[in-house]
Amino acid sequence: MQPTDVTKPEYFHKVVDCQWACPAHTPVPEYIRMIAAERYGDAYMINWVSNVFPGILGRTCDRPCEPACRRGRVEEEPVAICRLKRVAADLKEDIRDRLPKPASRSNGKRIALVGAGPSSLTVARDLAPLGYECVIFDGFAQGGGMIRTQIPKFRLPEEVLDEEVGYVLGLGIETRFGTWIESMKDLLAQDFDAVLVGSGAPRGRDLQIPGREEAAAHIHIGIDWLNSVSFGHIDKIGRRVIVLGGGNTAMDCCRSARRLGGESVTVVVRSGFKEMKASPWEKEDAANEGIPILNFLVPKEFVHDSGRLTGVLFEKVEAQYDEKGRRQLVASGEPDVLIEADDVLVAVGQENAFPWIERDAGIAFDRWDMPKVDPVTYQSSNPRVFFAGDAAFGPKNIITAVAQGHDAAISIDLFCRGEDVTQRPGPLVNLTSQKMGIHEWSYDNNVSNDLRFKVPHAKPEIALNSIKVEVELGFDARLGFREAQRCLNCDIETVFTPQLCIECDACTDICPTDCITFTRNGDEDDLRGRLSAPSLNHEQDIYVSAPLKTERVLVKDEDVCLHCGLCAERCPTGAWDMQKFFLKTAQAGAACR
Amino acid sequence: MTYIAKPKLHHPQLATNTLGYTRRDYEGTVSTLCAGCGHDSISAAIIQACFDLDLPPHRIAKLSGIGCSSKTPTYFLGASHGFNTVHGRMPSVLTGANLANRDLIYLGVSGDGDSASIGLGQFAHAIRRGVNMVYVVANNGVYGLTKGQFSATADRDSASKTGAINKDSAIDMVSLALQLGATYVARSFSGDKEQLVPLLRGALSHEGAAFIDCLSPCVAFNNHAGSTKGFDFIREHNAAVNQLDVMEPRAPITASYPPGALETIEQHDGSVLRLRKLEQDYDAGDRLSAMTYLQERAAQGEIVTGLLYLDQKARDLHENLGTIATPLNSLGDAELCPGREALERLNASLR
Numbered sequence: 024m025q026p027t028d029v030t031k032p033e034y035f036h037k038v039v040d041c042q043w044a045c046p047a048h049t050p051v052p053e054y055i056r057m058i059a060a061e062r063y064g065d066a067y068m069i070n071w072v073s074n075v076f077p078g079i080l081g082r083t084c085d086r087p088c089e090p091a092c093r094r095g096r097v098e099e100e101p102v103a104i105c106r107l108k109r110v111a112a113d114l115k116e117d118i119r120d121r122l123p124k125p126a127s128r129s130n131g132k133r134i135a136l137v138g139a140g141p142s143s144l145t146v147a148r149d150l151a152p153l154g155y156e157c158v159i160f161d162g163f164a165q166g167g168g169m170i171r172t173q174i175p176k177f178r179l180p181e182e183v184l185d186e187e188v189g190y191v192l193g194l195g196i197e198t199r200f201g202t203w204i205e206s207m208k209d210l211l212a213q214d215f216d217a218v219l220v221g222s223g224a225p226r227g228r229d230l231q232i233p234g235r236e237e238a239a240a241h242i243h244i245g246i247d248w249l250n251s252v253s254f255g256h257i258d259k260i261g262r263r264v265i266v267l268g269g270g271n272t273a274m275d276c277c278r279s280a281r282r283l284g285g286e287s288v289t290v291v292v293r294s295g296f297k298e299m300k301a302s303p304w305e306k307e308d309a310a311n312e313g314i315p316i317l318n319f320l321v322p323k324e325f326v327h328d329s330g331r332l333t334g335v336l337f338e339k340v341e342a343q344y345d346e347k348g349r350r351q352l353v354a355s356g357e358p359d360v361l362i363e364a365d366d367v368l369v370a371v372g373q374e375n376a377f378p379w380i381e382r383d384a385g386i387a388f389d390r391w392d393m394p395k396v397d398p399v400t401y402q403s404s405n406p407r408v409f410f411a412g413d414a415a416f417g418p419k420n421i422i423t424a425v426a427q428g429h430d431a432a433i434s435i436d437l438f439c440r441g442e443d444v445t446q447r448p449g450p451l452v453n454l455t456s457q458k459m460g461i462h463e464w465s466y467d468n469n470v471s472n473d474l475r476f477k478v479p480h481a482k483p484e485i486a487l488n489s490i491k492v493e494v495e496l497g498f499d500a501r502l503g504f505r506e507a508q509r510c511l512n513c514d515i516e517t518v519f520t521p522q523l524c525i526e527c528d529a530c531t532d533i534c535p536t537d538c539i540t541f542t543r544n545g546d547e548d549d550l551r552g553r554l555s556a557p558s559l560n561h562e563q564d565i566y567v568s569a570p571l572k573t574e575r576v577l578v579k580d581e582d583v584c585l586h587c588g589l590c591a592e593r594c595p596t597g598a599w600d601m602q603k604f605f606l607k608t609a610q611a612g613a614a615c616r
Numbered sequence: 617m618t619y620i621a622k623p624k625l626h627h628p629q630l631a632t633n634t635l636g637y638t639r640r641d642y643e644g645t646v647s648t649l650c651a652g653c654g655h656d657s658i659s660a661a662i663i664q665a666c667f668d669l670d671l672p673p674h675r676i677a678k679l680s681g682i683g684c685s686s687k688t689p690t691y692f693l694g695a696s697h698g699f700n701t702v703h704g705r706m707p708s709v710l711t712g713a714n715l716a717n718r719d720l721i722y723l724g725v726s727g728d729g730d731s732a733s734i735g736l737g738q739f740a741h742a743i744r745r746g747v748n749m750v751y752v753v754a755n756n757g758v759y760g761l762t763k764g765q766f767s768a769t770a771d772r773d774s775a776s777k778t779g780a781i782n783k784d785s786a787i788d789m790v791s792l793a794l795q796l797g798a799t800y801v802a803r804s805f806s807g808d809k810e811q812l813v814p815l816l817r818g819a820l821s822h823e824g825a826a827f828i829d830c831l832s833p834c835v836a837f838n839n840h841a842g843s844t845k846g847f848d849f850i851r852e853h854n855a856a857v858n859q860l861d862v863m864e865p866r867a868p869i870t871a872s873y874p875p876g877a878l879e880t881i882e883q884h885d886g887s888v889l890r891l892r893k894l895e896q897d898y899d900a901g902d903r904l905s906a907m908t909y910l911q912e913r914a915a916q917g918e919i920v921t922g923l924l925y926l927d928q929k930a931r932d933l934h935e936n937l938g939t940i941a942t943p944l945n946s947l948g949d950a951e952l953c954p955g956r957e958a959l960e961r962l963n964a965s966l967r
Contacts (some may be wrong), residue, residue: 097625462618470623525847526651527835528807531659535623535640537630556627573851585623592618595652595835 044091046426049073068112076255081109100475110503123152125195130154140168142412143221145428151194176353224413232326245370261365268370269299401431408523436611448609530590638841644694654806663731665816685754704735707742722749724762732768756834757845764837775842799930800826841879
């Protein structure tokens, strides 16, 4: 193999698994170290810059970082990254004087933002301080979008939401809440230099089976129902409730129903428990509240007694796989199952809806009736119109919407300045030695042996009594510290200087996870087959040095490196050094030009 | 010196041996030697060899004297017996321990100061008595703990770090061991575990006095131009005569050395040594020609490494003394004090 070029930011960035997996590329280990140092405000600001909603995401994020966390590959569970983010948000001092100030004067450009959800708010936050006049439209009376309408208060208290939406709106953004945009053409006719569509995926999928029309009064579309609960329009539900669907919305529905009088709430999914889309921890939370999840049951009929719902009839199915490994659900032949219920919540997916965008407004739509959006610039075929969040590529999650918002803001900024939106600015990257003394580093390299700490929960008798009592209490400072110490500091990179190496083997001998091998060079598969320890994960790169004195090369498998720095401590010549890799993705503004 | 303990987390597919131990279970505490010390590589090689051989840690006794090398037993086999003796006296203590309990595996770890200077006499007698042990000398040609004076194995005309030239002749531990009757003699290099680990495995399964002279560069005081015990010099002058594989019944161990003539030797304990010749004319079974060969190559400035001599018919101290198979320390009063009549019979037989 050719020697690895570590000057390309991607190489070290990939080693920081959590940051690489985060759509917004939040510098996770950096803020976790700050939490351990009780610098909660600093930790919060690192987050705020990257992901705009640390307190919200610290409770609701889909956490793509956690399955990626290296700790999960060397012991049982990853670091509780998401809940540590919440620690930063909960324990921070007043950070308001650290936020950007509203622009002192306008740059003369006006931006319309449709929808006040996470993507629009992100675009507004990035653009407003630069002098853009941002106008946010939303049909509801308050900002937040789906974060406010779909996420139950027992998972996300209103104060947290208000605080973080407020930080964005406080940047001098004009809000036109309670205003539905009825026509894209009308909007384009106004004097806006660019339009950002961040209207989400607001339509809940229905389930058309016999009895749907007749029993309609007791059958509710999940996200609409959550919305009504959120705004207090609905405050009770029948005693026996069935929730259809296996995603996170279904989990929010069943747990909300449990708090509004649903004594017997059952979730029913078509396929297997394991294939459910809901995050494992949300399934676990539902189970802890006494909600059974039944699987391999396909709804066949809403059973009613002249319009009064009495239950749902299910066909029992089993999974069969054809020779190509594709799964099919086929009737098992067992008798149908009737589950009695007073109310049914249908949470079988949601989709985009753009009835307000005229098809001749200059915005091309594809055959799935989705706008054609560039996946890098988020520009539509009308150069003035940009899409971000669920509106761009269908329902995903908050952190993805934020990441897309940052990219769309860059595009809008470039577009408004008459520059080429395809010329994307690179990230800010820094690599700095952490050596403080012979065997001293500026980070705590002593790897903790603690297993993942559980977040304390409110007692069920309190939590289940109200839709507004937050279930998770969050880590306190002490637990937050200990959980933070589980972080392996993967951003403190092992940087090797081949010219200094005397091939004494000290690093190979000390490495606790056998990452380091001195061997003759070969192609990648060959090298991976000759490492000190089996190479398990080909998605993780191997580092290959330039040839050493003995004509061998040093190969380091990044996969399970603990970043303990012992290779550097035992290196007599300083050929190994521990250097902090800091990467901040580009955001709109002068710094990226 | 490293202040933190080596993390307990390990590679998710770390292998276990037939005893269910991982290699990590054979480690000791983290080394306090200088970063890059060759001795740490020897420790790592001992850990690997004991793991490979499925040795139960509690059946191994590690003994050492004084010096950098003699500190190392703390850094490996943390679950084994250990004894840190007076300077140079490890061979006697080891001999005594071996006499008292012949069932343990004895690993003597010493250095060129401990064995070639203050303990030279001790070394000589343990070897000539054929004590069943592995005697490893971590040889760096320098007194590291006292900041770099020449030791007794430093080559004549080699230079110290400060530039002083050594005027004295060097003691060659391998030649001494051969001359004194060691039955397994090898030389290796801490920077070549592919060679060292099999040599240690062979030595651990050898029933007799096994001696390994292991060149082990002192990165702090003897790894400079002018030194003959530094990494670069050893690598440039290393003349390996063979490559040893120890064939265990469970799995063949292959090294990545180029193929050569193969010689298979069975040891007392049934383990099979497979010797891959790198030097065609070298015969590891011939003590006299081995001694000659070593002298010839040394005169040419080469460092001969590999398994230099192996006596398949090795005898050990217990065989020579005719002691019983039961370890003496497990005998009861009745066996140890057979009574007045037995004593009188014995005395009478000597009159």
